[in-house]
Amino acid sequence: MSGVPYVQLGVREPGLRDALLAAAADVLADGGFIGGERVERFEARFAGLCGVAHGIGVGSGTDALVLALRALGIGPGDEVITAPNSFLASASAIALCGARPVLADVGDDFNLDPACVEAAIGERTRAILAVHLTGRPARLDALGDLARHHGLELIEDAAQAVGARLGDRPVGSFGRLGCFSLHPLKNLGAAGDAGIVVTDDARLADWLRRARNHGLRSRDEAEFWSLNSRLDALQAALLEVKLERLEAWTAARRWNARFYREALVDVVQVPDEPAGLHCVYHTFVIQSGRRDALRAHLDERGIETRVHYPVPIHLQPAASGLGYAKGDFPVAEAQAARIVSLPVWPGLTRADLEQVVEGIRSFHVGGH
Secondary structure (H helix, E strand, C coil): CCECCCCCCCCCCHHHHHHHHHHHHHHCCCCCCCCCCCHHHHHHHHHHCCCCCEEEEEHHHHHHHHHHHHCCCCCCEEEEEEEECCCHHHHHHHHHHHCCCCCEEECCCCCHHHHHHHCCCCCCEEEEECCCHHHHHCCHHHHHHHHHCCCEEEEEEEECCCCCCCCCCCCCCCCCCCEEEEEEEEEECCCCCCEEEEEEEHHHHHHHHHCEECCCECCCCEEECCEECCCCCHHHHHHHHHHHHHHHHHHHHHHHHHHHHHCCCCCEEEECCCCCHHHHHHHEEEEEEEEEHHHHHHHCCEEECCCCCCCHHCCCCCHHCCEEEEEEHHHHHHHHHEEEEEECCCCHHHHHHHHHHHHHHHHHHHCC
């Protein structure tokens, strides 16, 4: 029996390798490595995908978050509410701006619970950083209402959610700014680190273009101190090739998710997809009361799984100064002990999926 890898990052899709090599060869031939038409074209196309006017390519998804927060003037003395179960970059970006991450518990969908967010709002709260974990849109209608009622900014951490929609509206278009990671593991991945911020606000877009380039107004004049976080032209060229295939890849992920859901709903807790949501399944996360034993059982069969994420942010050593303790976010903590991410990448075959399903069912139904 062959194994099933959790993900396959090597380029094996017919025609894709040749297209990527051709795009890279063009960049190497003309030497346009920084900025230029390739970056601008990718930014415009990505912004169009999100239904907004501006895209600003940056060096990573974390930089996208940091620069978005800085663009809104968030810094020391401010607080930003976000989720405790995300990748730590969501909270660390807030801390890197000098602000304080304030955490709020999540719901059954792994995303921020609006009631918990409302309870966490204080005098210093400046923004809500909503994470679309697993590629499922957060409850943006309710979070947007909260932001408007309390005079807060809404920022979207859409690192795992490129192409996801709430109704007919893409994620990234609800908040003042939307932040995406283009890390190789993401649904649309570069050949290295990359990220992008999207917005309808021309003033913020203009600031971000300078902020990603040392705060330079021109080659010889800097308006403010900032970092170097440009999206390389080589990465933009490769990403534009992949962008042509994103819709097909997303459809494959959604098909794989539906297969798992239908085959496993009677043995483990599987994610649902209510009407009005278009989830893109960066991860397909099940929950099992015997998570570690299940993973060991699958590993024996050559089936790779992951846990996203086993240690909530408030229990990380880096967060010790925030004053949180075990038990403060019971839903997120309970989920962290039960969650398992299954292989869901587009290149999986039906035989792969059946092998994963059989492994899970043999554990839960077979008396292990």
